[in-house]
Amino acid sequence: MKAGQLYYVMGPSGVGKDSVLTWVREHGVAHGVLCAHRYITRPAHAGGENHVALSEEEFQLRDRSGLFALTWEAHGLHYGIGNEVAYWLAHGADVLVNGSRGAFERACERFPALRPVLITASPQAIASRLAARGRESEQDVAARLARVDAYPVPDGSMVIRNDGSLAEAGSTLLKAICATH
Template sequence: MKAGQLYYVMGPSGAGKDSVLTWVRQHGVAHGVLCAHRYITRPAAAGGENHVALSEEEFQLRERSGLFALTWQAHGLHYGIGSEVAHWLAHGADVLVNGSRAAFARACERFPALQPVLITATPQAIAARLAGRGRENEAEIAARLARASDYAVPEGSMVIHNDGCLAEAGASLLQAIRAAHQAA
């Protein structure tokens, strides 16, 4: 059986990565694509992505027990991708994971054949989305925009622009995955 492909989705805050992945989760199964949940030490009711909420103690127990394929920390939270992803890939499933730009090098070590996917948007769109969330002040938004502009896109990345219609960005991602799958 041919192994599945891991699509490691990343992007700056405000690019709409979670929204694109939610759209793909609703439409991608028809295309044979699975979206893995992230395990996060953030309450389930906190909003944002559909994730598995864990206490810090449970996260650490799962990490010590080897139940994560990949973990990282950001913004005071712990994030994990479950080890079930490796099982799904071994059984031929194509899987999207919501990754982190900071954890990309570790993800490449763990999954050398992964396909990087960058969800991005114009600085104006990102700034408007961040301001709309109301979690950061102007200086913090400016710092996020600076980090986004300094980020070197990994070679071979699929780049999905999410400036307009969410369905267009989601469909572009599914189309890029379909094209890569057919070329393989």
């Protein structure tokens, strides 16, 4: 059996990564594409992505027990990708994970064959989305916008622009994944 491909999705806050991944989750199963849930020390009702909410203590226990393939910290929260991803890949599933630009090098070490996917959007779209979700102050939004171009685009990245309709960005990503087979 041929191993699956890991697609490491990243991009600054507000580009719509969660929305694009939700679209792919709803439409990609027929194409053999799975979207992994992240384990986050953020309450389940906090809005945004469909994640597995863990307390700080449970996250640390799982981390010490070796249950994560990858972890990182950002914005005062802990994030993890479960070891189940490696199992899915070994059984031929293509998997998308919502990664972090800051953890990209570690992800490449753990999954050397991963394909980077960068979701982008205009600064105006990002600012509007960040303001609409209501989790950041105006100063926080400005700081996030200032970091948009702080990370270089990794070599070999699929770049998906999410300024139009969600279906357009999602189908562009799904078509790119299907074309790599």
